[in-house]
Amino acid sequence: MIKTKEKGFLKIIVIVLIALALLKILFDFDIFNFARWPIVADAIDYIWRIIKTIWDGFLGRIFWFAWNNLKYLAVLGWDNLLILLDKIERIASLMLSR
Numbered sequence: 525m526i527k528t529k530e531k532g533f534l535k536i537i538v539i540v541l542i543a544l545a546l547l548k549i550l551f552d553f554d555i556f557n558f559a560r561w562p563i564v565a566d567a568i569d570y571i572w573r574i575i576k577t578i579w580d581g582f583l584g585r586i587f588w589f590a591w592n593n594l595k596y597l598a599v600l601g602w603d604n605l606l607i608l609l610d611k612i613e614r615i616a617s618l619m620l621s622r
Contacts, residue, residue: 547553558564 544555547555559568
């Protein structure tokens with residue numbers, strides 16, 4: 525089942541693709557040529573450097589710590605959850621069989 529937030533994200537992607545197709549059809553607008561303009565290329569490069577600085581300085585460390593260390597806790601938690609669900613199922617079947 526798709527949640528409301530997921531529908532919204534897909535909706536935005538579809539709208540952007542339709543808008544780009546309409547720009548190409550109606551105005552012969554090419555997004556790749558637009559991105560090659562010096563001022564646009566400089567802006568994209570500037571934004572990319574900011575994102576890379578934030579990732580390298582802060583977010584990347586948090587992500588890789590979580591990925592390398594917390595995934596083991598998630599696996600242990602999942603195994604324990606399966607054991608718990610199995611026990612609950614056994615108890616429920618015993619109660620229903622009485």
